[in-house]
Amino acid sequence: MVQMVQLADFKAAWEEGREQYLAAVERVGRSGWLILGAEVAEFEAALARAWGLEHAVGVASGLDALEIAFRALGAQPGQRFLTTPLSAFATTLAILRVGGVPVFADVDPSGLLDLDAAEQVARAQGPIDFVVPVHLFGHAGSLSRLEAFCHRHGARLVEDCAQAIGARSEGRPVGSASAACATSFYPTKNLGALGDGGALLTGSCELRDVARQLRDYGQREKYVHARLGLNSRLDELQAALLRSVQLPALARQTERRRALAARYLAGIHHPRLEIPPCPEGSESVWHLFPVLVQRDRERFRQHLLAQGIASAVHYPLLIPAQEAMEAAGQPRLPAEAFPRAQRFAETEVSLPLHPHLSDEDCERVIAACNGWEG
Numbered sequence: 565m566v567q568m569v570q571l572a573d574f575k576a577a578w579e580e581g582r583e584q585y586l587a588a589v590e591r592v593g594r595s596g597w598l599i600l601g602a603e604v605a606e607f608e609a610a611l612a613r614a615w616g617l618e619h620a621v622g623v624a625s626g627l628d629a630l631e632i633a634f635r636a637l638g639a640q641p642g643q644r645f646l647t648t649p650l651s652a653f654a655t656t657l658a659i660l661r662v663g664g665v666p667v668f669a670d671v672d673p674s675g676l677l678d679l680d681a682a683e684q685v686a687r688a689q690g691p692i693d694f695v696v697p698v699h700l701f702g703h704a705g706s707l708s709r710l711e712a713f714c715h716r717h718g719a720r721l722v723e724d725c726a727q728a729i730g731a732r733s734e735g736r737p738v739g740s741a742s743a744a745c746a747t748s749f750y751p752t753k754n755l756g757a758l759g760d761g762g763a764l765l766t767g768s769c770e771l772r773d774v775a776r777q778l779r780d781y782g783q784r785e786k787y788v789h790a791r792l793g794l795n796s797r798l799d800e801l802q803a804a805l806l807r808s809v810q811l812p813a814l815a816r817q818t819e820r821r822r823a824l825a826a827r828y829l830a831g832i833h834h835p836r837l838e839i840p841p842c843p844e845g846s847e848s849v850w851h852l853f854p855v856l857v858q859r860d861r862e863r864f865r866q867h868l869l870a871q872g873i874a875s876a877v878h879y880p881l882l883i884p885a886q887e888a889m890e891a892a893g894q895p896r897l898p899a900e901a902f903p904r905a906q907r908f909a910e911t912e913v914s915l916p917l918h919p920h921l922s923d924e925d926c927e928r929v930i931a932a933c934n935g936w937e938g
């Protein structure tokens with residue numbers, strides 16, 4: 565039987581790193597220290613070094629990293645957060661959790677926040693306090709344009725880098741335009757843990773220290789609570805696994821993702837399949853490989869499945885149209901208000917792209933795409 569081409573291959577990742585994973589578990593077990601110890605501190609230092617930013621603060625998830633970044637920057641209930649309708653719901657959920665009001669602008673042809681549309685929204689709808697762009701699909705949005713936008717509007721920038729660790733815009737790492745940015749170690753991410761995790765990165769010692777308090781009940785020192793915090797600690801075990809296995813492999817795995825994306829870009833030619841462009845100046849890390857399918861997306865996915873190829877949709881329902889918006893007291897906006905984002909929602913398919921995908925499987929995907937008779 566032909567093997568299924570999967571969207572991620574966690575078993576292969578385990579086999580490749582098995583010895584180092586087990587050694588890291590042994591190290592933590594023997595240390596007798598399980599929460600906020602040397603492993604978290606060492607991973608944070610290694611991550612910040614690899615990323616090219618001063619400080620990292622390990623937390624429990626990407627969602628929490630965003631919330632803690634907003635709170636460390638002094639976000640107040642009622643403040644307005646400009647963001648994208650096309651992302652994981654977590655991006656907006658973090659805004660709602662600090663009592664913020666999400667303000668949505670449409671996306672550009674790459675699927676990232678369109679700053680021209682954002683300009684119009686800001687002009688029509690009033691002042692913006694925070695801008696929360698998402699470097700979606702592993703593409704880097706233009707940092708210089710984001711900075712200029714925030715400067716013009718007197719807004720704070722918090723980049724959501726959950727899908728874009730290692731990506732660069734105009735030569736600069738994503739996240740470096742923000743006072744504090746956020747990322748996720750959810751297992752499917754480019755730097756995926758063996759469970760949940762996330763981090764906030766910042767160039768400021770002060771924001772780092774506030775974030776450290778916020779992740780740990782707001783404690784300034786043991787049993788002394790300076791603020792209302794969360795329990796959002798990255799644990800020693802995940803930190804040890806990330807530092808010993810996944811982080812050292814990240815640069816190599818990013819190169820593999822890029823090589824596979826280059827094969828797809830060169831090999832996929834079908835009149836009904838469109839590959840959205842990379843943003844200008846982006847050195848992308850290809851967290852996902854999106855194609856837009858003109859008409860009959862489900863038939864295309866069925867065709868892939870019949871050839872033993874898994875696929876996914878990022879994302880089928882725009883955030884402003886989600887039912888949960890009402891629960892947060894926000895209007896549920898019609899998808900037609902965001903025509904470009906809605907086109908992604910209706911036509912996008914993510915093809916398998918992960919570091920353990922073989923050249924042969926990549927060619928199988930290309931042949932299946934080009935051979936679609938839809």
Ligand SMILES: Cc1ncc(COP(=O)(O)O)c(C=O)c1O
Nearest residue numbers: 625626627652654655726748750
């Ligand atoms: C763009 C984006 N932001 C935020 C998140 C939330 O990360 P986590 O699942 O670690 O909370 C994710 C992951 O699903 C994501 O893709």
